[in-house]
Amino acid sequence: MIQTLKYWLGINLNCKEAHQFLTDYVENALDEDLKWRFEQHMRLCRNCRVYLAQYKAVIALLHDTAPPKPQPELVAHTLSFLKNELNKPTS
Amino acid sequence: MVFRRHILWLVYSQTTSTLTLIFLRVTKSYTENPNYLELLRQRDEGILTQMVLEETPKLYRCIARLVRDPDEVQNLVQETFLQALRKVENFRGESLFSTWLCAIGINLARASLRRSIRTDLMDEADIEVLQPRFDEQGHAIAEYPLWNPERGLIRKEQIRILYEAIERLPEDYRLAITLRDLEELPMDEVARMLEITEGNLRVRLHRARNALRNLLIHYDTNT
Numbered sequence A: 001m002i003q004t005l006k007y008w009l010g011i012n013l014n015c016k017e018a019h020q021f022l023t024d025y026v027e028n029a030l031d032e033d034l035k036w037r038f039e040q041h042m043r044l045c046r047n048c049r050v051y052l053a054q055y056k057a058v059i060a061l062l063h064d065t066a067p068p069k070p071q072p073e074l075v076a077h078t079l080s081f082l083k084n085e086l087n088k089p090t091s
Numbered sequence B: 001m002v003f004r005r006h007i008l009w010l011v012y013s014q015t016t017s018t019l020t021l022i023f024l025r026v027t028k029s030y031t032e033n034p035n036y037l038e039l040l041r042q043r044d045e046g047i048l049t050q051m052v053l054e055e056t057p058k059l060y061r062c063i064a065r066l067v068r069d070p071d072e073v074q075n076l077v078q079e080t081f082l083q084a085l086r087k088v089e090n091f092r093g094e095s096l097f098s099t100w101l102c103a104i105g106i107n108l109a110r111a112s113l114r115r116s117i118r119t120d121l122m123d124e125a126d127i128e129v130l131q132p133r134f135d136e137q138g139h140a141i142a143e144y145p146l147w148n149p150e151r152g153l154i155r156k157e158q159i160r161i162l163y164e165a166i167e168r169l170p171e172d173y174r175l176a177i178t179l180r181d182l183e184e185l186p187m188d189e190v191a192r193m194l195e196i197t198e199g200n201l202r203v204r205l206h207r208a209r210n211a212l213r214n215l216l217i218h219y220d221t222n223t
């Protein structure tokens, strides 16, 4: 009875278990049932909610970094490099 | 020279009884050429040029995220193309050609990183310490600090701290974070590049992100 109630409330995941599914949740890799149980745990547990928000904030910061850009002459340099190397007789 | 396809469209509008001329320019990828692999094998100059033009930005980004020295990055980009062309017959078409190319580039970047060993790299035990702790009932041992990214250091500073931390991550974690979170490549593509399963990739991301979160918050709440 208590188990069923717990299951119904979605609190059959404890904090440790919920934490283990964190990345799968963020990467959308949980099946519907687990996803629901994970979200239910988040609704009921403030501490885990805090963690999830911080975890997502870190990912957002990582997304925010400027991508390195090649120098415009790199393509031309690469092409002449390849021409040279590919024309060398192979030993 | 970039290969371009021009399409002219004539559109007849019944309501106004006029003919409208639409001029579209579509850039065609070299991989759309059904013979591109054969042409690359023959070192056809046209397709080779197209390939280098099209693949350089992504390849450069993948390598430059791992290797700091811009001259070294250039060398590695060129070496990647060379190696790819020399073993193009090994490409089986199981992934995109660009994925295959980046995988070669990443392997070269890894070898380059190993030549310049850093002394402050973290190891597995350092990463373990940075994971959250739970008691036997599975409850978090400590309450997480109420860190709000908007209220701590300025964003630029937070990004700098993350970058420095990423450079100290063990190689497996660093590659996973770089390709998935910095480069934002799809999970399946990253897994293929690193030759691991997606489940395995998620484990690495999980541990690396936990560690980065911990380091950042620790820094941010202590300054």
Ligand SMILES: [Zn+2]
Pocket: A014, A015, A016, A018, A041, A045, A046, A047, A048, A049
């Ligand atoms: Zn919890």
